[in-house]
């Protein structure tokens with residue numbers, strides 16, 4: 001085949017070298033349609049299904065949840081890679097469809113109290129002639145899944161892509177649509193430092209390059225003097241008093257106040273009684289496991 005003349009920008013070469021494209025949501029929709037037609041032609045009419053890719057989760061392959069009158073199926077972003085055989089992705093889609101039939105995330109009547117208990121999903125798939133595919137997919141994943149994940153999303157990969165990338169994913173989530181900026185957060189720490197009669201905060205607030213395994217609101221890196229805040233905590237869904245509390249907490253730590261009682265007295269002095277109470281109320285109440293639940297929701 002004759003190679004076209006190269007443009008000064010060398011466009012042709014770039015195109016030729018570019019890796020195979022990732023799967024997109026059009027592909028997902030086509031797979032869903034095909035699988036519904038072939039194996040779920042009796043699908044009861046619940047919410048209309050929308051299928052999207054979520055974050056590239058290693059552990060959660062897919063999820064199904066009601067969302068604004070739709071049934072939202074998310075597949076791990078790892079399925080975007082064409083290195084994963086199509087039938088392996090299919091196996092996860094039909095797993096979610098079995099949940100749909102059972103009334104999970106579909107607006108239909110719940111057939112079983114627990115999503116998986118008693119092997120109800122496997123039985124449903126077996127009944128529809130999908131048991132074999134399901135088992136083979138599981139086997140395939142046990143051999144390749146982890147290696148694929150590390151190949152594409154290993155820590156070295158993230159660093160190569162530039163430091164802003166780990167945060168952009170989190171900030172793109174709907175929960176972070178209204179969020180606080182790092183400037184706003186650092187202003188809080190300036191204020192608290194002044195209250196502590198320090199000329200400036202002993203640490204800088206930065207974003208944590210959060211992975212799905214990070215379960216805390218923030219992490220203090222004393223050697224570089226950075227309080228790294230989980231990007232999800234930037235959401236306005238988290239009361240601002242919680243940020244005041246967390247910053248004051250680590251400031252106390254940096255000031256050598258380690259005893260719990262002393263620390264709480266100091267925190268109250270620094271951020272005020274009302275804020276402390278509001279923060280603790282959230283942390284011990286709705287904020288308990290908030291990050292875990294939010295992560296589960298988005299990474300499912």
Ligand SMILES: [Zn+2]
Nearest residue numbers: 095099115116
């Ligand atoms: Zn499931």
